[in-house]
Amino acid sequence: MSGIVVIFDFDETIIDVDSDNWVVNELGATDIFNQLLPTMPWNSLMDRMMEELHLQGKTIEDIEQVLNRVPIHPRVVPAIKAAYALGCDLRVVSDANMFYIETILKHLGIRECFSEINTNPSFVDEEGKLRVLPYHDFHKSDHGCKLCPPNMCKGKIIERIQAELATKGKKRIIYLGDGGGDFCPCTKLEESDNMMPRKDFPVWKLICENRDLVKAEVHEWVDGIDFHGILLQLITLMEDSENVIVDSTNLFDCKFKRIALRSIA
Ligand SMILES: Cc1ncc(C[n+]2csc(CCOP(=O)(O)O)c2C)c(N)n1
Numbered sequence: 337m338s339g340i341v342v343i344f345d346f347d348e349t350i351i352d353v354d355s356d357n358w359v360v361n362e363l364g365a366t367d368i369f370n371q372l373l374p375t376m377p378w379n380s381l382m383d384r385m386m387e388e389l390h391l392q393g394k395t396i397e398d399i400e401q402v403l404n405r406v407p408i409h410p411r412v413v414p415a416i417k418a419a420y421a422l423g424c425d426l427r428v429v430s431d432a433n434m435f436y437i438e439t440i441l442k443h444l445g446i447r448e449c450f451s452e453i454n455t456n457p458s459f460v461d462e463e464g465k466l467r468v469l470p471y472h473d474f475h476k477s478d479h480g481c482k483l484c485p486p487n488m489c490k491g492k493i494i495e496r497i498q499a500e501l502a503t504k505g506k507k508r509i510i511y512l513g514d515g516g517g518d519f520c521p522c523t524k525l526e527e528s529d530n531m532m533p534r535k536d537f538p539v540w541k542l543i544c545e546n547r548d549l550v551k552a553e554v555h556e557w558v559d560g561i562d563f564h565g566i567l568l569q570l571i572t573l574m575e576d577s578e579n580v581i582v583d584s585t586n587l588f589d590c591k592f593k594r595i596a597l598r599s600i601a
């Protein structure tokens with residue numbers, strides 16, 4: 337086991353679209369989705385959209401088939417398999433839902449690479465309808481974070497993971513994400529952690545505008561080629577820097593690799 341935990345956002349990070357929009361659009365429910373969007377929070381809207389699809393005769397198998405052909409860059413699965421093979425602890429933190437994520441990861445043959453999936457719970461009810469629930473029950477209590485949507489504060493999830501890691505000795509985090517919801521967790525990372533925001537996506541813009549709020553090293557990525565290249569380079573570099581104390585000859589190699597990485601100043 338390496339001392340590295342890699343935390344992945346899901347939509348527009350592991351897969352190349354928003355899974356919610358993908359299912360709605362592919363099953364022909366875009367118009368009703370657009371009508372309902374201004375009237376309720378996203379997470380409640382997804383539960384409602386699953387009801388609409390059920391009423392239109394769409395089955396759970398139809399949803400599975402659509403999820404199984406979701407766009408993903410060909411380098412992403414090899415990157416995840418390689419990070420797992422190198423002994424990293426891989427986790428998902430996503431505002432999609434458990435049914436979508438597990439269906440896609442199983443189809444890609446990488447479900448077992450992940451030790452944990454933190455997302456909105458979902459289940460198939462007795463009528464065969466997919467139900468989507470909030471990660472935090474915002475009807476019961478407010479998570480109190482002003483940056484995040486009411487159903488999920490990814491920063492709270494990172495703090496829980498950090499507390500767990502603190503009990504297991506020193507572990508370093510690499511976080512990959514794209515969305516506005518990935519900014520709060522990124523502000524919780526330490527100097528020795530690495531943040532990989534997707535270039536020109538909301539979290540990248542928020543980091544550029546609030547550079548002082550982010551202590552972690554920042555490495556932007558554009559596509560699956562970067563996802564693969566930068567992630568594996570960072571894992572190697574972080575492992576090297578752990579070995580530096582026992583083998584100082586690694587130091588030059590380590591510095592050289594650091595220069596080779598693309599960073600946001
Ligand atoms: C303008 C606008 N309205 C609503 C949303 C909400 N939203 C869209 S896809 C998604 C799932 C993200 O999953 P993951 O955390 O895996 O990326 C969420 C919560 C948004 N992003 N932008």
Ligand SMILES: [Mg+2]
Nearest residue numbers: 345347348515
């Ligand atoms: Mg995302």
